[in-house]
Amino acid sequence: MSMENASLAKRSRGLNFWSLVIFGGFAIVAIFLIYPLFDIFRYSFLDKETLKFSLSNWKAFLSKIYYLRAFWHSMYIAIMTTLFSAVFGIPLAFFTTRFRIRGTNLLNTLAVLALLSPTFIGAYSWITMLGRNGFLRLMFQAIGINLPEIYGPLGIILADSLQYYPFISLMTAGALMTIDRSLEEASENLGARSVRTFFSVTLPMVLPSVTGGALIVFMMSLSNFGTPMIIGGNYLVLPTLAYNLFTSEISEMPGMASTVSIVLILCASVVIVLQQWLSSRRKYASMLVNRPIVKQLKGLKSVLAHALCYFIVFFSTMPLAVIVYYSFRKTSGPVFKPGFSLESYRQIFFDIPKTVANSFLYSIVAVILIASIGTLLGFVIARRRNAAGRLLDPLLMIPYIVPGTVLGIGFIVAFNRPPLILAGTAWIIILTYFIRRLPYSVRSAASILKQIDPALEEAGINLGSPPGRTFRTVTLPLMQGGIISGAIMSWVTSMNELSASILLYVGGTMTLPIKIYLSVVDGYFGTASAMSTILFVVTGIAMFIVNKYFNRGSETFVGA
Amino acid sequence: MASIQIVGLEKHFGDVKALSDINLEIEKGEFFTLLGPSGCGKTTLLRTIAGFYHQDKGDIYIDGELINKVPAYQRNTGMVFQNYAVFPHMSVYDNVAYGLRVRKFTKEEILRKVSAALKSVHLEGYEQRTPDKLSGGQQQRVGLARAMAIQPRVLLFDEPLSNLDAKLRIEMREEIRAVQKSLGITSIYVTHDQEEALVISDRIAVMNQGVIQQIGAPWEIYSNPQNTFVAYFVGKINMLKMKLEEGAEGGMRRATLGSMSLRVPAEGTEGRREIIAAFRPEDVLEAGNDRGVNIMVGTLQTVSFMGSVARFELLDEGQEIVIDRHRPREVDMPPLGSKVSFAVHADSTLLFDPETGHRIGKGAKR
Numbered sequence: 055m056s057m058e059n060a061s062l063a064k065r066s067r068g069l070n071f072w073s074l075v076i077f078g079g080f081a082i083v084a085i086f087l088i089y090p091l092f093d094i095f096r097y098s099f100l101d102k103e104t105l106k107f108s109l110s111n112w113k114a115f116l117s118k119i120y121y122l123r124a125f126w127h128s129m130y131i132a133i134m135t136t137l138f139s140a141v142f143g144i145p146l147a148f149f150t151t152r153f154r155i156r157g158t159n160l161l162n163t164l165a166v167l168a169l170l171s172p173t174f175i176g177a178y179s180w181i182t183m184l185g186r187n188g189f190l191r192l193m194f195q196a197i198g199i200n201l202p203e204i205y206g207p208l209g210i211i212l213a214d215s216l217q218y219y220p221f222i223s224l225m226t227a228g229a230l231m232t233i234d235r236s237l238e239e240a241s242e243n244l245g246a247r248s249v250r251t252f253f254s255v256t257l258p259m260v261l262p263s264v265t266g267g268a269l270i271v272f273m274m275s276l277s278n279f280g281t282p283m284i285i286g287g288n289y290l291v292l293p294t295l296a297y298n299l300f301t302s303e304i305s306e307m308p309g310m311a312s313t314v315s316i317v318l319i320l321c322a323s324v325v326i327v328l329q330q331w332l333s334s335r336r337k338y339a340s341m342l343v344n345r346p347i348v349k350q351l352k353g354l355k356s357v358l359a360h361a362l363c364y365f366i367v368f369f370s371t372m373p374l375a376v377i378v379y380y381s382f383r384k385t386s387g388p389v390f391k392p393g394f395s396l397e398s399y400r401q402i403f404f405d406i407p408k409t410v411a412n413s414f415l416y417s418i419v420a421v422i423l424i425a426s427i428g429t430l431l432g433f434v435i436a437r438r439r440n441a442a443g444r445l446l447d448p449l450l451m452i453p454y455i456v457p458g459t460v461l462g463i464g465f466i467v468a469f470n471r472p473p474l475i476l477a478g479t480a481w482i483i484i485l486t487y488f489i490r491r492l493p494y495s496v497r498s499a500a501s502i503l504k505q506i507d508p509a510l511e512e513a514g515i516n517l518g519s520p521p522g523r524t525f526r527t528v529t530l531p532l533m534q535g536g537i538i539s540g541a542i543m544s545w546v547t548s549m550n551e552l553s554a555s556i557l558l559y560v561g562g563t564m565t566l567p568i569k570i571y572l573s574v575v576d577g578y579f580g581t582a583s584a585m586s587t588i589l590f591v592v593t594g595i596a597m598f599i600v601n602k603y604f605n606r607g608s609e610t611f612v613g614a
Numbered sequence: 615m616a617s618i619q620i621v622g623l624e625k626h627f628g629d630v631k632a633l634s635d636i637n638l639e640i641e642k643g644e645f646f647t648l649l650g651p652s653g654c655g656k657t658t659l660l661r662t663i664a665g666f667y668h669q670d671k672g673d674i675y676i677d678g679e680l681i682n683k684v685p686a687y688q689r690n691t692g693m694v695f696q697n698y699a700v701f702p703h704m705s706v707y708d709n710v711a712y713g714l715r716v717r718k719f720t721k722e723e724i725l726r727k728v729s730a731a732l733k734s735v736h737l738e739g740y741e742q743r744t745p746d747k748l749s750g751g752q753q754q755r756v757g758l759a760r761a762m763a764i765q766p767r768v769l770l771f772d773e774p775l776s777n778l779d780a781k782l783r784i785e786m787r788e789e790i791r792a793v794q795k796s797l798g799i800t801s802i803y804v805t806h807d808q809e810e811a812l813v814i815s816d817r818i819a820v821m822n823q824g825v826i827q828q829i830g831a832p833w834e835i836y837s838n839p840q841n842t843f844v845a846y847f848v849g850k851i852n853m854l855k856m857k858l859e860e861g862a863e864g865g866m867r868r869a870t871l872g873s874m875s876l877r878v879p880a881e882g883t884e885g886r887r888e889i890i891a892a893f894r895p896e897d898v899l900e901a902g903n904d905r906g907v908n909i910m911v912g913t914l915q916t917v918s919f920m921g922s923v924a925r926f927e928l929l930d931e932g933q934e935i936v937i938d939r940h941r942p943r944e945v946d947m948p949p950l951g952s953k954v955s956f957a958v959h960a961d962s963t964l965l966f967d968p969e970t971g972h973r974i975g976k977g978a979k980r
Contacts, residue, residue, distance in 0.1 A: 509699035512666055513757075515686045516693040517713030517764060524687075527712075531703045 075430045076442045082427070083449045085474070086489050090464030091319075091456065097312035097467065111313040121310075124295040125317065128276055131210050131291055135275040136268050138215035142366050143222030144264060149359050150223075151230040154350045156360065161367045163597065165220040168370045170593045172550040172567050174280025175586045177213040178574045179373030180204060181285060182380065205287035213285060214275045216370040221274070222267035229263035230256075235346045262332060269329045276321060277457030279553035280567075284574060292318045293459040293553065300463050300557065308467060315460040322455040374590055381587040385580035398584035406569060410588070413566040416480060417548035420487035424495045424548075425541040429533070431492075432499025437508075451493050458553030461486055466557055478560045486555060487548040495540055502536035503529075539600045546596045550589060617642040617800040618663070618768060623672035625658055625824075632658045634824045636672065640768075640817075643798040645791065649811040650821035651847065656804045659821075660770050663802065665689045676767050692761030692799075693770040697777060698753040700745045706732070706756050707741040713764035731759040734793050751782045758790065762797065769794065771803040775810065787814050808848045812836065820844045840979055842971040845892055845964065852935050853892045855968055858883060866960065872931035876908045878963050882975030889974075890966040895925060897962035898937040901955040910935075911955045914948055928954055 101108035115121045146165075150158045168176070183190040184204040194201050202208060233256065241251040279293040286294060292314055300311035351359055381398055384391040402410065435447050453461070465486060469476035476482040506529065514524035552567040559568050566585050573582035623636035633655045640646045648656035661667045663674060665686030674681050681689055692713075701709050710728045719727065732738055735755040745753055754774055761769055771790070775783045791814050794801050805811050811818050812832040820827045820835060820843070828840045839845035842853065854876070856869035862880040869876045869891055878891055901909050912928025912935050924942035928935045937956050948954055965975040972978070 507697060507699060509695045509697055510701060512664075512686075513693065513695060513699040513701070513760075514712070515666075516664055516689075516691060516770075517760065518687050518690065518716040519712070520685075520687050523716070528701060 072434055072438055075434050076446060078427070079431050079434065079446045079450065080442075082489075082492075083446070083452070086485060087449070087452050087456075090461070090468035091452075093468045094308075094312040094315050094460065094464050097309050098316050100309060102309050111309045114310065115313050115317065121295070121314065124290045124292050124314070127207070127289060128291040128293075128321070131207060131214065131282070132272045132275040134207075134211045135214040135218060136272045138211060139219035139222050139271045140264070140268055142215065142219040142370070143267065144226055146219075146223040146363055146366050147226035147230060149363050151227045152346065152349060153356075153359050154348055155363050161363055162220075162224070163601075164367050164371045165223065166597060167590065167594055168217055168374060169220040170546055170550070170597070171217075171374060171590055172280065172552060172570070172586070173213075173217060173278050174284045174552060174567075174571060174574075175377060175589070176217050176373045177209065177281040177285040178579075178582065178586075179376045180209055180213050182376060182579065183373070184209075205285060206289040207286075209285035209287075210282050210289070210291075213281050213373075214278060215271075216373070217281075218271045218274050219366075219370065221270045222264060225263045225267035225270075226260055229260040231346065233259050233346055238346070265332055266329065269325055269332070273322060273325050273329075276325070277318065277459070277553075279457070279459045279556075280571065284571070292321070293457055296459050296463065297557070308463065311463055312467075315463055318457050318460055319455055322457065326455050377583045377586045378590065379583075380579060381583035383580060383583075388577040388579065390580065398580040401581050402584050402588070406564070408562070409564045409566060409569045412480070412563060413549055416484050416563075416565060417487060417545050420484045420491070420548045421541050421545045423484070423488045424491050424544045425537055427488075428492055428495025428540075429499045429537055432496045433503060435496065436500040436503035450496050453489055453491075453493050458486075458490060458551065459557070461490065462554035462557030465554070477558070478563070480563050482558050483555050483563055483565065486558060487551055490551065490554065491544040491547060495544060498536060498540040499533070502533050506532050542596045542600050546593050549592055617644070617677060618802070619673075619675040619678075620659075620663075621673045621675075623659070623662065623674065624670050625655075625662060625667060626670055631824050633662070633669070636826060638819065638826070638829070640800060640802065642800055645794055645801045645803065645814060645816045647803045647805060647811045647815035647818045648821055649805060649808060649818050649848070650827075651806055653823075654821040655824040656806075656821050657772060658824075660772055660802060660804045663768070664691050664693050664770055690764070690767050691770050692764055692766035692768070693772065694754070694757045694761050694774045696773045698745075698750070698757045700748075700753045700756050700760075702745050704744075705741065706737065706743050706745070706748070709745070709756050710760045710763050712760065717764065727763050728759075731763040734762070734796070735759045735789070750778055751786060754778065754786065755789075758793070762793070762799070766799065769799050769801040771801065771805075773804055773806070776805075776807070783810070790814065812848070820847060822847070838973075838977050839964065840973045842890060842892070842966050845966070849894060850936060851892050851894050851964075852937075853890055853966075854933060854935075855888065855890050858886055858889050871933065874910060874931050874933070876910070876958065876963070877960055878965060879960060879975055882965065882978060886967075886974075888968045890968050890971075892964045892966060893958050893962055895936045895938040896923070896940075897959065899957040899959065900939075901957045908958045908960065909955055910958065911953050914950050914952050914954050917947060917950070926954060928956075 098111050099107055099109070101110050146161075149155055150161065155161070180188075181204065182188055184201055185191070188204070191201050191204075204212075237259070238251055238255055241255045242248065246254065277293060279297065282289065282291045282294045283297070290298070296311050296314040296318065299314060300308050350356075380390070382394045382396070383398075384393045384395040385397055431446070431450060434443050435450075456464075465482055466477055468474075469482060476485070510528055510532070511524055514528040515521065519527065550567055551565075552571060555565055556568050556571065559565065566589060570582045570585045570589075573579075573585070618638070618640040620636055620638040623633055624631070625633040636659060638646075648659060650656050658667060662669050665681075665684065669682070676689070676691075701712065704712070707728055710731050711724050714724045714727055728741070729738070732741065735758050737752065737755050737759065740748070740752070740756075745756065748756065754777075757774070774790070775786055778786060787810055790803075803811075803814060812835075815832055817829060817831055818835050819829045822843050828835060828844045830838070835844060835848055839848065845851050846853070854871055854874070856871045856874070856876065859868040859870065861867070865880050866877045867880045867883055869878050869889055876891055878889065883889060910930065912930040915927040915929050915934075917927075918925045919942060923938040923940055924947070926937050926939060928937065937954075964973065964977065966972065967974050
């Protein structure tokens, strides 16, 4: 508002710069989204033999039980994961916000740490506990209890829901903390008992947040590749099916993998449309005159409430603890020996320093791109509403509905041939990090800007500061915290990215998550654990920085 | 020479005409208020003077300099914002120093000017506070000090008190007035609060739908409104659309509405069959026997006791009429539903053209 009207002279110059940003935004969307996705789309309609337009892939998908089964598997896993996440998440949210639970911050931190760690590490840890020779299985066998088979749907649902439930618990807790106490008091004043008040006032008010979180869980579970790949066994879901088809089809035409990819995108689109529809409906944000009371429980009730909260969180963090423990165990090749050593770490730093360096290098380069370009595009979208900006806004959100596996397939298909050959380079991996994270960065920059009163910029201008100086001395310092904490989150997710990069790496562009995955497959649990521990530490440090220096609550991590 | 001159200013937002043919001259050191309902264009006019909007037509002069093409940051106007717009990432001191640093004053000069500005808004000792530790009133004082510190050619106030509570609003408006007078900075003040405008201003421009309705001193605006909008927007007024009877007697004509009858001055009513007669509640007298006074009767609907006066709402011929009883403690309150008679002096009756709403007769300009 302020700056575009600040002056005629500045207006034309400003317009040129911001036009360039908008043009750049369209270029990014066209080259790195539309082009690869259109390629996938095209391949799904090409006959393998004749290379002519044909519906044969789609006919195959809809008629063969092999493909359809993966679709139903995906739905089943996503629904069950969402359900269990709600079962863990809602009580945790309610107890930690309404009752005094000691160590609530610790609980939230641990939950988020589990949430942010690479998805497949949790799965692999459950294998070490409950797999064929898992130590928990052996322990239970010793006392005569046979635990159910962990490979397959049970393992996927277990690992997924224990990883993703914080989406529901944190979003619900956020809503519970911002309900005006007077509303519940009004209900009681009108004669409702507290149970009735909960179901007729409290629950309906937080329901939009619960369903919002649930849809995110559904989406994450639907597009998750690492967990079903590691713990799924022969139980194929859409992302693993696409991956298997693609890696076996690679010499031929990726017709079936493309078809499965399009199905995945369609599923994700339905979820996103649902989510948009839900969030566009009434939200009960209040002015928060009266914060809700946090009740002090007494005696047995307090013990039970604590037990429940700690059980949920520790159950979900246990896989991480197990991994850290194994990283310090003595090994000989794939075999664990009694006693402790730093052998696994030594191996990493001496045998694969390049992999470690790659992970840091790629993610840092990607974050610089994400933060700078995302902020500029966010500014364009928030402060310069014109036709081009309005068109760009939804286009930039496309990566939300493109699972990593699909993006990986698209990139390798599109950038393996002229005019733009990127296959085998570091850039193709950096660019997938960049594209996957860009919508979060744009959204967060735009939402930070929406919270900055345009009058502040006008005040700067009015006091004699030119638009450029005002942006530098007023707008940017106010955005800074949000930009940096967003960048750190982008860095963590990039460090932990597997589903797209596993399709794109070559020997020289190996990253930590890929190496962990390959080590797990080969049975080298020791080094896999040590590498995973490195990723946990990195994730933990990043979270600590965001919490400590940017004063953002745990909700940042799920809102992103 | 006038400090600010605005000539033929026009501004459109899409199809909406936000300002049409605005002409103003504001004297040096004057406290000038733009008063009107929301959407009347008062804030648009203020922001156009500040340079945040650019007019489609017309000229703005400050101290005789044409500033149409001067960008906002070079206009040297000090704006006080409705929502304070105090920089949240800077201390009180840095906020007030912001404009001075842009102007490249030395450290000593900045210190001196900031201290003086903070002193004049009674915020000495708050230099190192951050805005989140200040109340709304204190934040607005910082906003005022920050705008004053740069010694602007004109201070622009954009409804600066509307976010404060009632008591603080009254306190602050007196303070703003005192500071403005002591520094003698020309000021333009935007408000929708007519009481605030009457108290604080040297002159007021009443605006509606992008058009200036009337410009004048507060007492002039109140007692001599030039059209029905101004009469209605400033203060409380009764307006009756009445038929005029033929013929004048002693310079007076008789106006009627059903059984209601009122003698009004004949001046300016020549050739008219209809008129709007208006009178303010406080100009109503208790019914006596004096000649030249119109006695009217209404049924009492509600009584609002307001301390110094009691306001009666009467109903007659389907018309609601509001009258004030002065020193209400000393009279007996009539019961609701009873007939109350009252007198309106012909001299305190204002006449308007029912078609155009323009003032006619005695007191009409143009």
